[in-house]
Amino acid sequence: MIENNKWEIVSCSLEPSELIVDETLFHTANGYIGVRGNFEEGYPSKYDTIRGTYINGFYDLSEVKHGEKLYGFIESKQKIINITDVQGIELFVAGDKFSLFDGEVLDYKRTLDMRTGVTKRHVVWQSPKGHILEIDIVRMASFVKPELFLIDYTIKSINYDGEIVFVSTHIGEVSNYFNPHDPRVAGEFEKHLSVTEIRREEHVDLIHSETNASGLKVTSAVKHIVSAQCQIESTSDTRSLISKIKFNIKAGNIEKLTKYCIFTDSIRYSDCAQSALCAMHEVTRMTLSKLYQSQEDYLNAFWEMADVKVEGDEKLQQGIHFSVYQLLQSVGKDKYSNIAAKGLSGEGYEGHYFWDTEIYMLPFFLLTHPKIAEDLLSYRYEKLDAARKNARMLGHQKGALYPWRTISGSECSAYFASGSAQYHINADIAYMFVQHYLVTKNIDFVVSKSAEVLFETARLWMDTGHYTGGSFRIDAVTGPDEYTCLVNNNYYTNVMAKYNLKWAVKCYELVKVHGDLESLARRIGLSEEEVKNWGEAYQNMYLPYDEELDLNPQDDTFLSKAVWDFPSTPEENYPLLLHYHPLYIYRYQVCKQADTVLAHFLLEDEEELSTIQNSFNYYEKITTHDSSLSTCIFSIMAAKLGDVHKAYDYFIQTTRLDLDNTHHNTKDGIHTANMGGTYMGMVYGFGGLRIKETGIYFNPTIPEPWEHYTFKVCYQDRVIKVHVNKRECVCELIEGEAIEINVRNNAYVLKDEIIIV
C-alpha cells in the first residue's frame, strides 16, 4: 500500500509479494551506484528476494548460447552484475535477533523522501523477550559524492537496559538473480565476481573483486562509526568481512551506527582501492548532517528546474515526482554509462541501454539539465567505433549501426528479429543529437560529436536501403512495435531515417562553416558525392500511405494481415508475448506499443493532421500497450488531437505504472522509459511542447480534474516557465534574453511574461 503524499512514497506492507516490489520502489541510487531496498536484517528465508547492488555500466560478459547458431549471432553479452553486498546489519537485543517477522511489530513504515533524497525505515519493535526498541534506518546514495552509499541506523531503547549487538556484514560472494521462466531476466545461475583481496586499513574494510570475463575491478570500502562507547570485533574469511559491534544501552537512550560504504571501479578509477580510501576519508571527515544537507541542496537545485507541478490530483503529482526522481536516480553522469532500462533498481533487461534513453528519457534531461543530456549523447559518441563494428557484423560495408541493447557498445541482443533488426535505433539517436542542437544551439558539440554520429548513421541507411521505382526503401527491419518483425518499409523507420539523412546533410553544411570539415571527412573517408546521395535519399524516401484509409500503414503488408482476435483473448493472456509464440503474434495486426503513432509525435510535420488522426484511431484499436513505452505516446497524441479526456486516461496509466505495479514486474526494476514518458506526457502532451528547426512551440491543454500545472524548460540559454490553468496559459522568461516562442500557433516575443487566454 502506497500512501498518497506528493513528495513521499510510503509503504507499511510486510506482505512477501509487496516486499519484493518495494525493493525496487525504495531502491537507493544516484546514477552511479544503486542499492535495492532489501532489509538490512533480511527476510524469512522462504521469501523471494532480489538482493542487489549495482554500478552503472559495470558489467561482466556472459556466454550466449543459441539452439541454432547462424552467422553473426552474438557469442557473448554484457550484463550488469550484482556487486559486493554491504547491506547486511543484524541487530541483537538480549540475544533476540531483530526481525520484522519475529517478536511484535508495533509500528512500521518505510518512506522514500524525494526532497531529501533518502529512504527511511521506521519501526517500533518488541522483541520476543519483551524489550521494545524504536528503530530508524536511513539510506542515502549521495548525488554529490556518487561513490557513497550509507546506512544510518538509529535505535532508541524504550524499555531495555542492556547489551546491544550489531553484526554488520560486507560480503564479496554474490551472484545475480535468475529465473529460467522469464525472458526478461537472466535464465541461468552464473557467477560473475570473484574476490581477489580482503583487507582492513585504517578502520576501513576493503574488498577488492574482479569480474570473471570482462576483466573489470571493483572495490568496496566500509567504515563503521558508532555513537556509543563500543567494542568492535572483526573477523574475515576469504570472501567476507564481519564486524561485531557491542555496546550497552539504557531505556530512553538513543544510539547510532553509521555504515559508510564507498564503491569504486576500474572503468573510472586507475587505482580503485586507493580512490576508495580517499573517498572514504573525505566523506567521514564530514558530519552526517552535512552529508544530508548536501543531498538536499542538490535536490533543491534539481527540483527547481525539473519539477512539474500539478494542482488538483495528489496521486498523480506523486507519480510525476516519483518518475522524475527515478530518472535522476538512474542516469549515468559520465561518458562511461547511460540509463539502463531498469535504471539501477534491478536486473531486468540485464542493465542494458536501449533506444529508451534517446526517445523516452533524454528529452527530460535536455529540457531541464542539458549537461546531463550532453553526457548521455557523449556516451553514444564514444561507442561509435563499436557501432561501426556492429554494422560490419550485420553485413554493411559502410556506416555505423548502434546495437539494440548494450552496455559497453557491442550488441547484446540474442534474438535479432526484435533486437538487432530494430535499425531505427540509429535514427533515434540521430534524432536526439539534432534535438540537442535545436535546444542548445551548441555548435561546438555538433562539430566535435553530432556530425560524425549523423554521418555514420546516414551512411548505414544508404547501405541498407535501395531505390525501387524512384523511391528509397528500407527492407527487412523491425520497427518499435515488436509484435511485428522483419518487415519492409516500416513507416517509423523510414520517416526517422529520412530525418536522419536530412540532418546529416544539414550537419555537413554546419561543419563546413563552423568546423574542420576536411579533417573529419578525411578521417572517416567521406565524399561530397555521399552527401549528395543522402540528400536524394531523404527527398525520395518512401513513406507507406494508404489513400483509401488516409493513414500510414505500419509497413508494406501490415494492413493486409488479419486483425488480432481481441474479443476472444482472455485478460490473463496479456502481455501477449508471455502467452503466444512470436510466430503467431507476427501473423496479426496487433501492436505491442506505439509505432506509427510515435513517428507522428516525433515528426508531426511529415503528415496531414487527418492522416495522423486516422492513424491514431486505427492503431489505438489494435495496440495492447504490453510495452511500458506506449501509453505515454498515446497520451501525448490524444492531447495533440484534442481529446484531452483520453490523453488524461492514458496519462494516468503511465504515471503510476510502477507505483501500482500494473505491469506485474516492478520487482525486476522500475520502467525507466515510462518515467521519461510521464514527463513527456506532461510537457509534450498537455503542454504541447515541440522543438523544431523553426522554433519552440507550446500548445497547452488542461485535463478537467486539474486546477493548474507548471513546468520549466531550458531553451537556447533561456529558462522558460509555463503555467497553465483553466483560463489561461502564462509563459514567463525566467532566465536569458528575449526570444520568439510560438503558443497555440501564434508567434510571440517572450521578454518577461505573456498571458494567453
Next chain:
Amino acid sequence: MIENNKWEIVSCSLEPSELIVDETLFHTANGYIGVRGNFEEGYPSKYDTIRGTYINGFYDLSEVKHGEKLYGFIESKQKIINITDVQGIELFVAGDKFSLFDGEVLDYKRTLDMRTGVTKRHVVWQSPKGHILEIDIVRMASFVKPELFLIDYTIKSINYDGEIVFVSTHIGEVSNYFNPHDPRVAGEFEKHLSVTEIRREEHVDLIHSETNASGLKVTSAVKHIVSAQCQIESTSDTRSLISKIKFNIKAGNIEKLTKYCIFTDSIRYSDCAQSALCAMHEVTRMTLSKLYQSQEDYLNAFWEMADVKVEGDEKLQQGIHFSVYQLLQSVGKDKYSNIAAKGLSGEGYEGHYFWDTEIYMLPFFLLTHPKIAEDLLSYRYEKLDAARKNARMLGHQKGALYPWRTISGSECSAYFASGSAQYHINADIAYMFVQHYLVTKNIDFVVSKSAEVLFETARLWMDTGHYTGGSFRIDAVTGPDEYTCLVNNNYYTNVMAKYNLKWAVKCYELVKVHGDLESLARRIGLSEEEVKNWGEAYQNMYLPYDEELDLNPQDDTFLSKAVWDFPSTPEENYPLLLHYHPLYIYRYQVCKQADTVLAHFLLEDEEELSTIQNSFNYYEKITTHDSSLSTCIFSIMAAKLGDVHKAYDYFIQTTRLDLDNTHHNTKDGIHTANMGGTYMGMVYGFGGLRIKETGIYFNPTIPEPWEHYTFKVCYQDRVIKVHVNKRECVCELIEGEAIEINVRNNAYVLKDEIIIV
C-alpha cells in the same frame, strides 16, 4: 579419388581430408543401423574423424538453450546418438600393429559394391619388420536381417610364419561429434549414452546401454568366429569388452575372423538383450556365404525395379546408382523411423527428419517400392498427435502442424524463422499422401490414415489463413527458400495449401463412400461446415501474381526488395548462410533454393506455361543453390521447359554432389534429399513423369550425350517400363492389366508395348 565404375565406388586415397569424406561415402547401412566407414584399426590420432554407429530413430534428448527465450521456444530436442562402437579390430603381426600409416602399403583400395551390398577394403601391407600380408575386410549391414552388421576380416600371409594377434573391441563409452563453429552439426560435447550392463553369454559379448534423457535402451551383441585354431582371451571393464585372439599362420595360408554384431533397441524390442541373443544365434547358424547371398538376392530384386539405366555416361550412371543405393541404405522400413537428412551416414542435422522425405525422397519409393513409401507415410500418421500438440504450442486452436525437424514427432527446430515457420511441411506431407493415393489407389490407406492427416492439416490452414478482399491469405510463414523468412503469402505455401485443402474435401467424399466417416468425424470433432469452409478457402486461395512480369512473386513483397549484389560477392562467400547475418540476407532478392520453381514442378497446372517459364528465368538468376535441394528441381523444370542442355547441366551438379563433395560437407553425411533429387531428375525431369488425378503422364526428352535410358515405375498395380533413346520412347507394360497412359500429351492404352517416335 573415386574411380569410375557404374556399380562400384572406389577410393585409393589415404589423404586425411579425403578419409573423413570416405567415412561417409563408404558407410554401411540398411535403414535400421548405419556404421560410418572408419578403419577398424583407426587413423593416426591427429586425423579428424567422425567415428559413429547409429540406429534410425534412436535418439536422446538434448537441452536447447536460447540467448533470449520467448514463449513457445523449444526447451529440448531429440538428436540421433552415436551408439556402442563395434568397429575396432587391431591386428598385430610379430608385434607390429597393422596400420595404413606405418610399415609399407603395397596396395590399397576400398570399394562399395552396390550389387552385393558390401564395402570392402583390400590392402597389401608390409610390416616394419618386413612381413607381408594381404588383407581383405568386408563389411555388411544386412538388408534381410536389419539388426546385423558384420565385419569379415581375411588375412593371407605372403611371407610370414608366426603368431597373429587380433584385438577386437566392443566399446560402450561413446559420444557424438561436435563442432562449435558449424550450425549444421552439434555445437557442444554432450554425453548421451551410459552403459548399464556388460556380460558374456554363450560366447556372445553383450553391452546394454541407456540414453541419459530419453530413456531408450540399446543392446549390442558381438560374436567372433575364427577360421583357425585359436586362443581367445577376453577382458572387460565397466564400459567395454576386449577380445584378444591369437593363432599361428603360415606363409601362403589364409585365415579369417568374422565379427558378427547385432543391435537391438527398446523402441522396437521389448527385451533388447534377449532379442539380440536370438538374432545372433539365427545369423551365426547361417554360413557367411549364405548371408552374402541373401544380401545380393535382396539387391537384385531391389535393382530390378529401382534401376535407372543410362547409356553413354558412366560417371553419371555411377552417380545415379550411388544415389538410389543411398536412398535404400537410409530409409527406415518401419513406422518408428523415417529418412534422416543425412541418412544413417553421419550426424549432420542431428538425425532429424524434414520435408525432404516427402518432397525429395518418397517419390522414389512410391514409384519403385510402394510398401516402403507406405511405411514412411505411416510414420507421419503415427506422429499426428505430436503434430496436434505442436500446433497448440504455435497458438492454433485446431489442426495439426508437423514439426520442421524431428525424430520422435515434436519440434526440434531451435530457430523458428527458418524452422517451425515453414508451415509448408504440412502441405508437403499432405501432397505425398495424395500422390500415394493417385499411384496406388489404395482406398483402405486413405480411409485409415490419409484422410485424418489431410483433415488435420487442412484445419491448420484454416486456423492460419484469413480472408482479405475475398481472397484467402496466409501470413507470417517461411517458404522453402530459407534466405527469405517470415513473409506473407509465400506462393509455394499458398498453392500447396490450396492443394491440401482441395484434397481434404475430396478425401471427405472418399471416406463418406468407402469408410466410416461418422466415427472418424466424431473422433476428431469434424463438422460438415468445416469441410465447406475448406472448399471455399481453396477456391479463393490467393496466389501472388505479377501481371507486368507474368510471373509468381515468391511472396507479397519479394519483388520490391533489392536484388543481391552477385557481381561483388566473392566465390568463397558461398554458401551465403555461412558468411552473412541472416538479417542481411533477408533484405535481398536471393534464393537459397527452388521455391516458386518447386511449386511449379509439383503443381504445374496451376499456372500458364508462360508464367512458369518467366518465373524460372527470374528465379534462376537469383538462386545460389546453397541448399542441396535445389539443382534437381531446376533440372526438372529446365527439362519441362524444353531446355534439355540446361537440365543436363543441373542434373550433373545434382548427381555427383557427394561423390565429388561439391558442398564441402559430405564428411557430416550424405545429402539424402539430393539423392532423391537425382532420381527425380531422371524420372520426372528427363522422363517427364507426372502423376495427376487425371492419370499418368510421360514427356520424355534425352540429353545429347546419352544413347538411351530406361526406368520402371509402379502405377496402380502395374509396372511400366520406359525406355527412351534418341529416336523413340518405348513404354512397356511389365506387370498388370492394360491401362491408359499419356505420352507427350497423347493418350494411349498400354497393353504390351507402345513405341512413340
